Amino acid sequence: xxxxxxxxxxxxxxxxxxxxxxxxxxxxxxxxxxxxxxxxxxxxxxxxxxxxxxxxxxxxxxxxxxxxxxxxxxxxxxxxxxxxxxxxxxxxxx
Amino acid sequence: xxxxxxxxxxxxxxxxxxxxxxxxxxxxxxxxxxxxxxxxxxxxxxxxxxxxxxxxxxxxxxxxxxxxxxxxxxxxxxxxxxxxxxxxxxxxxxxxxxxxxxxxxxxxxxxxxxxxxxxxxxxxxxxxxxxxxxxxxxxxxxxxxxxxxxxxxxxxxxxxxxxxxxxxxxxxxxxxxxxxxxxxxxxxxxxxxxxxxxxxxxxxxxxxxxxxxxxxxxxxxxxxxxxxxxxxxxxxxxxxxxxxxxxxxxxxxxxxxxxxxxxxxxxxxxxxxxxxxxxxxxxxxxxxxxxxxxxxxxxxxxxxxxxxxxxxxxxxxxxxxxxxxxxxxxxxxxxxxxxxxxxxxxxxxxxxxxxxxxxxxxxxxxxxxxxxxxxxxxxxxxxxxxxxxxxxxxxxxxxxxxxxxxxxxxxxxxxxxxxx
Numbered sequence: 001x002x003x004x005x006x007x008x009x010x011x012x013x014x015x016x017x018x019x020x021x022x023x024x025x026x027x028x029x030x031x032x033x034x035x036x037x038x039x040x041x042x043x044x045x046x047x048x049x050x051x052x053x054x055x056x057x058x059x060x061x062x063x064x065x066x067x068x069x070x071x072x073x074x075x076x077x078x079x080x081x082x083x084x085x086x087x088x089x090x091x092x093x094x
Numbered sequence: 095x096x097x098x099x100x101x102x103x104x105x106x107x108x109x110x111x112x113x114x115x116x117x118x119x120x121x122x123x124x125x126x127x128x129x130x131x132x133x134x135x136x137x138x139x140x141x142x143x144x145x146x147x148x149x150x151x152x153x154x155x156x157x158x159x160x161x162x163x164x165x166x167x168x169x170x171x172x173x174x175x176x177x178x179x180x181x182x183x184x185x186x187x188x189x190x191x192x193x194x195x196x197x198x199x200x201x202x203x204x205x206x207x208x209x210x211x212x213x214x215x216x217x218x219x220x221x222x223x224x225x226x227x228x229x230x231x232x233x234x235x236x237x238x239x240x241x242x243x244x245x246x247x248x249x250x251x252x253x254x255x256x257x258x259x260x261x262x263x264x265x266x267x268x269x270x271x272x273x274x275x276x277x278x279x280x281x282x283x284x285x286x287x288x289x290x291x292x293x294x295x296x297x298x299x300x301x302x303x304x305x306x307x308x309x310x311x312x313x314x315x316x317x318x319x320x321x322x323x324x325x326x327x328x329x330x331x332x333x334x335x336x337x338x339x340x341x342x343x344x345x346x347x348x349x350x351x352x353x354x355x356x357x358x359x360x361x362x363x364x365x366x367x368x369x370x371x372x373x374x375x376x377x378x379x380x381x382x383x384x385x386x387x388x389x390x391x392x393x394x395x396x397x398x399x400x401x402x403x404x405x406x407x408x409x410x411x412x413x414x415x416x417x418x419x420x421x422x423x424x425x426x427x428x429x430x431x432x433x434x435x436x437x438x439x440x441x442x443x444x445x446x447x448x449x450x451x452x453x454x455x456x457x458x459x460x461x462x463x464x465x466x467x468x469x470x471x472x473x474x475x476x477x478x479x480x481x482x483x484x485x486x487x488x489x490x491x492x493x494x495x496x497x498x499x500x501x502x503x504x505x506x507x508x509x510x511x512x513x514x
Contacts, residue, residue: 001407019399040499044351048340
């Protein structure tokens with residue numbers, strides 16, 4: 001079970017949270033101008049890396065707010081969690 | 095040279111103290127410098143693809159299977175071996191039923207006992223919503239020529255006596271039963287396909303991880319692979335790498351509609367035969383059957399975040415076990431022996447992706463998510479035809495990667511509302 005630090009509530013156990021997929025995927029400003037391929041990329045294509053992954057979580061059984069996290073998908077270790085309005089933390093060197 | 099299994103070979107080896115059995119498949123230490131088709135991924139689907147390529151499409155030439163670990167060490171050896179074909183949409187029913195028809199007779203075809211046991215797969219309905227969904231499935235399946243029938247709670251109890259249909263927490267309002275569904279021995283499926291493919295000339299190279307995909311700078315077509323055991327030239331590559339598919343496709347510059355999640359299972363101590371069928375409860379994410387060794391084999395739902403760790407949270411397992419203990423009170427005092435995780439690649443519509451890619455010469459068979467084992471023979475069969483001809487097999491055509499652009503999804507995710 002993961003121990004996750006909500007930026008507002010602090011460290012809480014994983015069952016209080018829900019994973020919400022890859023972070024920093026912006027909805028196109030003008031959907032009507034998108035090609036089918038662009039729209040498919042926005043909706044469905046994901047990096048799914050083995051390594052550091054920027055992702056969204058929601059503290060559903062807590063404050064209910066979304067936040068971002070930087071987590072390694074090989075070890076499940078969190079490097080940082082951050083609010084949507086905060087700058088993206090750097091990927092750890094090691 | 096592969097020995098044909100039978101009473102004669104068994105008797106001969108019994109007299110010789112079983113010292114004459116050769117390894118079941120050739121396992122060259124290193125790949126050849128060039129092949130005509132390379133399958134990346136030596137799980138059940140990859141080995142089945144190589145087998146059907148060698149058997150039904152001999153003209154493709156030299157075939158190799160590259161496996162980063164060992165045969166049967168990935169999801170093929172980690173799943174709960176459930177086989178069924180009662181999916182909602184006609185495209186899915188055609189694909190999975192193609193597999194079920196191949197399962198029936200596979201042991202004879204491969205000359206290897208895969209222990210296919212069509213003992214019936216029963217899916218429990220715990221709510222009015224479940225009942226409506228499953229009844230819809232039963233009707234849709236019957237229209238598609240796939241067997242599936244609705245059981246009353248009493249009939250479900252008669253089919254599976256350990257089931258507590260008056261369970262207070264998860265009452266059983268009925269069940270959908272596919273009698274042709276069942277289980278098979280997962281290791282034997284990998285070994286049987288490896289042995290049969292090897293006998294047809296396929297090179298199976300284990301502990302050979304692909305580290306790069308080489309492409310023609312002009313047309314973009316694939317020209318070969320970089321591996322931990324050297325460079326391999328090949329004009330056609332079939333990626334059948336389950337949870338690692340996104341990583342391999344990224345080597346060819348492609349982003350995939352996939353996310354990889356841990357999926358866990360566990361087995362109990364072995365007991366005498368007590369459980370006659372497979373029971374699934376989608377609502378509580380628990381799947382249970384009894385192996386021929388006597389262990390209860392229990393599958394849980396996926397963990398909630400993408401990961402390659404092959405390990406998940408214990409709360410996911412305890413959630414499945416709590417439900418199993420409620421539904422089968424007789425198992426409450428059984429001890430669990432071991433648990434493990436595999437990495438499954440899930441698509442947005444929970445249907446697989448089989449077919450060509452925007453990169454010429456690169457084919458992909460992935461996205462089977464939590465339910466790929468059941469499709470192993472059918473998946474290999476249609477993917478082999480797709481690679482051999484360069485055009486999708488008719489059963490595979492609806493599962494093309496393009497469906498995410500055209501919008502023609504095969505939304506089994508919405509149909510089941512849960513993992514498969």
